[in-house]
Amino acid sequence: MEGNLWDLAIHQEKVAKEESKSGEDSAVFLLGSKNAGKTSIILRFLDRDEAPKPTVALEYTFGRRAKGHNVAKDVGHVWELGGATWLTKLIDIPLNPETIRHTALFIVLDLSQLQELWFTLESMLQAAKSRVENIIAEMKSSDPDIRQKLQKAAWERVGDENPDKNMMDPFLVPLVIVGSKYDLFQDFDSEKRKVICKTLRFVAHIHGATLQFFSTKQEQLVGRMRALVSHYLFGTTQSKSMQTEHSKPLLVPAGLDSIQQIGSPPISDNDLGRVQAKTPFELWKVAFTGYFPQEKLSDPAITDDPAKDPQYKEHTIDALRAQKDEELERYRRLAERRAKEAENNQYAAY
Numbered sequence: 001m002e003g004n005l006w007d008l009a010i011h012q013e014k015v016a017k018e019e020s021k022s023g024e025d026s027a028v029f030l031l032g033s034k035n036a037g038k039t040s041i042i043l044r045f046l047d048r049d050e051a052p053k054p055t056v057a058l059e060y061t062f063g064r065r066a067k068g069h070n071v072a073k074d075v076g077h078v079w080e081l082g083g084a085t086w087l088t089k090l091i092d093i094p095l096n097p098e099t100i101r102h103t104a105l106f107i108v109l110d111l112s113q114l115q116e117l118w119f120t121l122e123s124m125l126q127a128a129k130s131r132v133e134n135i136i137a138e139m140k141s142s143d144p145d146i147r148q149k150l151q152k153a154a155w156e157r158v159g160d161e162n163p164d165k166n167m168m169d170p171f172l173v174p175l176v177i178v179g180s181k182y183d184l185f186q187d188f189d190s191e192k193r194k195v196i197c198k199t200l201r202f203v204a205h206i207h208g209a210t211l212q213f214f215s216t217k218q219e220q221l222v223g224r225m226r227a228l229v230s231h232y233l234f235g236t237t238q239s240k241s242m243q244t245e246h247s248k249p250l251l252v253p254a255g256l257d258s259i260q261q262i263g264s265p266p267i268s269d270n271d272l273g274r275v276q277a278k279t280p281f282e283l284w285k286v287a288f289t290g291y292f293p294q295e296k297l298s299d300p301a302i303t304d305d306p307a308k309d310p311q312y313k314e315h316t317i318d319a320l321r322a323q324k325d326e327e328l329e330r331y332r333r334l335a336e337r338r339a340k341e342a343e344n345n346q347y348a349a350y
């Protein structure tokens with residue numbers, strides 16, 4: 001009897017230790033075009049059957065996945081940035097010295113909004129690069145080799161012996177470029193689709209990024225995106241399938257494309273001599289924006305008060321805010337009354 005109790009105690013202790021162990025944490029951070037389907041990607045990945053709601057600023061959720069027979073589960077952190085390009089300062093929150101080694105960026109582009117596609121892509125890349133550089137500077141004293149470590153991991157993702165190595169500058173954190181609303185894009189003129197596909201392939205390739213098209217209307221593309229998010233969150237195997245035909249949804253894993261296969265930018269030989277571009281990236285920018293003139297996005301005016309959105313309802317906070325709103329309204333009325341009395345007194349003095 002004593003032996004059985006002792007064995008049971010040992011077993012329970014092992015279970016308690018196993019449960020106390022935390023799984024590995026990874027994160028994905030989705031940013032990009034407004035209304036491009038970032039929330040839909042998250043909901044489909046988490047298998048949540050609910051209508052997507054507009055993202056006000058920065059939102060967080062998570063998923064869990066059992067790892068083998070362990071009691072502990074891996075935690076996948078999922079961040080989403082709303083507001084297109086005007087809230088990029090919020091990148092500092094999910095991407096920081098503690099998370100940089102296990103966070104993947106997903107830049108989601110609306111393929112139906114060609115007039116802002118390049119502007120959004122370039123703005124997001126610049127904001128993300130700037131944040132990564134700031135993090136490296138912050139970590140210089142605690143981890144002097146952080147840049148070398150990130151560079152090594154980046155080249156491992158695309159292959160140290162990549163034939164285009166001299167033209168590539170792999171992003172220092174895993175990067176995915178998503179072309180959303182493929183269901184609309186597939187109806188575009190063939191030549192337009194060709195220019196867009198080649199341009200996105202080039203940008204993705206030189207940055208060591210994975211490129212994938214997506215649509216909530218096509219279950220095959222939903223499944224591909226779910227698998228891709230799972231790869232970066234939970235380390236599941238990434239598909240090495242590749243699709244580069246502009247007549248089909250692109251699927252290009254990092255490091256598997258090539259400059260030779262992509263071809264040259266859509267600029268005629270006659271115009272090439274007049275183009276002022278110092279790098280291949282700038283040359284492709286000139287070509288794309290010449291084909292699709294860009295409109296710089298202005299900061300949107302928030303017409304609806306996010307605090308009144310039912311999805312953010314919080315009784316205690318809402319009651320306190322209502323009280324403060326009433327106090328502010330009373331103060332405003334008092335100030336107006338005093339200003340009017342002062343004006344009347346001034347007239348009476350004359």
